[in-house]
Amino acid sequence: MTPSPEARAFSEMEVVYDQLAAAIDRAGPDHEALFLTRLVMVMAHRAGSSLDVAACIAAASHDEERRQATAS
């Protein structure tokens, strides 16, 4: 998998953690899925063509697949 060009430092990831939590709260439970989908679209656009979006989707889906495999 190709990571994004420069990985963020963990301290920056902590900031992202708090910003994301606050933004999800602002979106509210009825709109959070739409908000998060829009966020990914914006981030994919701004990250540029070097970001392998398909690989990112696979990485984020991994646990979902494991969980479904365990449940079935």
Next chain:
Amino acid sequence: MRPEGRGPLDSLYFAYPHFEARRVAELDGSDAVHPVVIVGAGPVGLTAALTLAKYGVASVVLDAKATFNDGSRAICIARQSFHILEQVGALQPFLAKALGWTRGRSFYRGEEIYRFDMPDSDQEKFRPMYNLQQQYIEQYLHDACVATGLVDLRWQSSVTGIDSRPDGVTLTVETPFGGYRLEAAHLLAADGARSVVRARLGLRLKGENYEGRYVIADVRMDHAYPTERRALFEPASNPGGTVLIHKQPDDIWRVDYQLRDGEDPEAAIREENIRARVGAILAEVGHHGPWELEWWSIYTANTLALDDYRQGRVTFIGDSAHIVPIFGVRGLNNGLADAQNIGWKLAYVLKGLAGETLLDSYTPERRGATLDVFANAGKSARFMTPPTRGHRLVREAVLSLALTEPFARDFANPRQMQPYTYAESPLTPFPARDRAFAAGPASGAALVNVRLADGTFLSDRMGGGFTALFFAQGAVPGDIAALLRALAARDPLFRAVVVGSAASTEGATIIDDGGHLAARYGAAPGTLYLIRPDLHVAGRWTVAVPDEVLATLDACLGRTP
């Protein structure tokens, strides 16, 4: 709380002593002024009394109870606190009983996602962390206080009134023999989170309360698992809530578990509910044998502190001054550091070795440490008890990603206690000198320990007062010898430690022929470190500048130039 049919002090493993009230001289009209009165005989108050006693300063300790605190409460003692216990002469029973540990593991839905090993090496005298029930901590400190002959312990003595003046404090004390007035030149308030002294002075803690409650429960069981900190996120036995597990001496295990959102705390602490949840958690970690319920309690995470830890002649130490979330195990440890900090300063002032302005450094140093804890513990608390749906979702996201994505694992770091550096202290006037060093503890930092060639440790060589660590090549130069004499003239407890070679340095205190100590301290011939009584660095110079060294000691003795 304890199971049905057992009183609050009916422990499975600890015999609580009963301390009688004594008929004291004040009841018969004595109005003697005590140099120091300490309110609260918990770990922090007793450590303050021991620190004062180390310098020959007597104190009176008041406590409303007739024995130690019920329940194990604060169980994690950090390395830096072991150095404090050693300095006050209480170390041995702690070393004999406490369980040292270095490792923690975090699990998500039963799978290990994070493992940490706290910094440790053969250069350290003590392990990074030790587990010991609080009542043992109090017992050992109490016994050490009695051994000094300088601590007047008064149990069953409640403070009901306080009159604070610029030159002293008058307390009203209630006892089974009646009430009396107690005069103190200085008062240390070590009376905990619900401090009566703080309330009577009309002072309030300020800060944040976090959502989320944790139950803490102790069980006795024969359970084969090393002394490690286990954190279970989203365990099947407590869905929606985190679980922490610690081993304690006497086959006692601490189980902390977070209550689910909307769970009624009053119902949660009923015995049958405690037993059901704890039983499920123990089964999940593979314990299927018998276990006995010992004690339980409930808490919420807070970051609260006083704006100023001193109010005239009253100084707040420990939980009376600050309340921190328990996840970083800083409540007890920061309290002990408070006690040590004010202890040596007050002793120096009372013995006439330092000016009273020295006490002004207590709040910036120790409140700085609290704010540092808040910065870390706040993050930790947001992770351990997510306050909103957004935080819960992001936490769930990073924990589940941590199974496969290494970058997400650091979010499970519990940010355990590290010693605090007094960087902005009035007692470290030459921090710019740090820039010339490539290694070693900076101004304000805690001593970095080193194992010496003879198997002892650098910390063993420090004196009870200030210590100068001078790195020599050949004989000690004349100007440095004069400096060391001038330092000794200011501080009768001063100790000069000369690091040199066996062949050429006459009177060397530490032989460092391999240069091991010098390398760890970034030292060359001529380098000098000035170490405080609490083993923090007051200043350091790659090449000693005598005027600056003396000025640093003067600052540390509250002497204005």
